[in-house]
Ligand code: SF4
């Protein structure tokens with residue numbers, strides 16, 4: 001009779017869980033289709049490394065180890081839970097069937113339970129005492145920790161200390177806690193126990209920061225009345241799954257430059273707000289404020305640091321698309337920069353955000369001791385040097401193409417420029433969400449490249465590089481693109497790089513990794529190799545470098561926006577770089593150059609210089 005009661009109780013508990021879980025799954029199921037079932041072996045490998053191996057979790061040393069102990073402990077103790085259920089429901093011990101192996105397993109489980117209990121105490125201590133800024137300190141986290149504590153304490157008691165009579169009570173207690181926890185989970189952040197591994201398995205295998213195609217001809221995309229309707233039309237099932245899988249660990253907030261500089265942007269909160277508002281019927285259909293959206297520099301640190309591969313960037317840009325194309329809500333200074341490039345109707349104006357006249361776009365070439373072939377003069381060359389809007393317009397940045405051109409010329413590379421025919425690549429226009437104008441510019445550029453038979457492009461701007469390499473393909477581009485550090489490192493490898501001279505005296509250089517070069521395109525070594533070669537020594541590494549680099553504050557269209565909230569991101573980054581006490585801060589991105597140079601000037605620091613790698617090589 002008792003057993004029947006337990007069985008009914010167990011069945012009802014499990015059924016309730018499945019009922020509530022099914023409601024969540026239905027929301028994900030109804031979202032836009034997207035194929036994430038490709039490259040299964042790559043996906044399984046990621047699952048092994050990042051899911052079961054917890055690779056990203058370990059970035060946070062102590063909390064990472066403790067989380068891994070909890071995670072692995074859960075797996076190891078799974079059979080104990082099944083055994084408890086079997087003993088209570090069927091009076092049958094599965095583990096004792098295993099004989100000596102079963103006893104050994106139970107002994108390991110006792111140690112594991114003790115470790116899991118220790119981890120739980122650590123996490124409770126962290127929530128109540130140390131309270132890191134990035135953690136959401138709500139009851140949900142604590143309730144779940146107490147559930148886990150109850151589960152593991154009853155495990156340990158039943159298998160270690162309890163008499164036969166008490167053991168059965170401990171097992172009943174365990175089952176009761178398990179069913180309560182199971183039914184609490186669909187409403188808590190601990191839903192990630194079920195969703196984290198699938199989320200890792202279905203992670204994006206496209207280029208970092210890949211943005212879903214937006215059909216500007218499709219009216220449905222442009223008729224949404226509010227953010228909520230827009231997101232529900234645009235988000236794929238994986239974007240929805242992300243919002244349910246988030247475990248609110250705050251690792252994204254901890255590395256977000258906007259959040260660190262006290263601006264109103266928390267990538268974790270964005271995911272949480274989307275989850276709450278997209279999944280429920282409510283009045284507030286404009287979910288994320290303009291400030292939150294425009295504060296993002298698209299540096300991608302959040303996405304790179306998320307242990308379960310939640311994709312923040314496509315969601316933020318999708319919401320910016322609504323702001324830009326439907327709500328018409330751009331910061332005024334950005335609107336001006338945009339109008340300098342192209343009119344709202346799609347007519348190219350100056351073709352650059354600075355308002356530089358066509359005739360002035362070649363001014364930077366005037367100081368060169370040789371003349372550069374221009375494409376419109378029908379001069380033949382092998383590779384196009386893409387100068388970019390900043391390189392052609394800003395006197396500080398003009399040094400970059402000048403130095404690069406000299407190196408390429410001296411190294412015997414046959415290259416030329418578009419000159420007055422060059423227009424913006426559209427990168428930042430896409431990042432501020434104006435997909436309509438981005439696509440016009442993209443098609444215009446592809447048409448120019450095809451008309452002149454351009455097959456290879458070299459650019460010193462990682463933003464142009466990323467757009468050409470990873471975004472233009474979807475619109476029919478067919479050319480190879482090099483970042484100048486890649487190109488020069490390749491020349492160096494082939495012993496064809498000719499620079500003025502090596503310099504043994506330049507030792508005090510620190511390198512700032514631009515987000516769009518490192519994080520987006522995994523180019524970390526080439527810039528370092530070039531500097532090492534020039535100075536005949538290994539460059540100094542700073543703490544926040546490579547994958548852990550910190551944004552300069554200029555990405556995502558932020559270079560064309562006022563920074564009115566919180567601290568300036570470029571000041572924070574400069575402080576980090578100055579800790580290495582450098583004479584030269586090297587970088588390989590015109591946006592980073594400008595942002596860091598602005599900060600240097602503001603602080604009146606004259607004994608430190610910001611230099612692009614091309615300039616350093618040419619010293
Ligand atoms: S998005 Fe990822 S890193 Fe951020 S809180 Fe959620 S799980 Fe943690």
Ligand code: SF4
Pocket residue numbers: 252255256257258259265266267295296297298299300301302303312313
């Ligand atoms: S992309 Fe960078 S700035 Fe934007 S939310 Fe993520 S970490 Fe913050």
